[in-house]
Amino acid sequence: MATATASSIEPTISEPLSWAEIRERFPDQWVGLVEVVRNSQVALDIGHARVVCHSAAPGEVLRRLRPLRARHADAAHFFTGRIRAPFPRFL
DSSP: OOOOOOSSOOOOOOOOOEEEHHHSSSSEEEEEEEEEEEESSSOOEEEEEEEEESSSHHHHHHHHHGHHHHHHHHOOEEEOOOOOOOOOOOO
């Protein structure tokens, strides 16, 4: 009996979701997206997309997206939460 390796396991791909639905389902998470349809030329103006992975760690999402990039040239990762600037360092 052959066992499947991690690289041969197909990820679960969601149905098309709007950006609002993605943010609601995966709050404060990094999400890996494919089949991204944008509302405009602005990079963050996502109309809808399919979620293939999510994690609190951006590196984990990038690692899981890497094998999908050959089939999904539009694969991208985004953060669903509020992006906060780092605190300034005081000397």
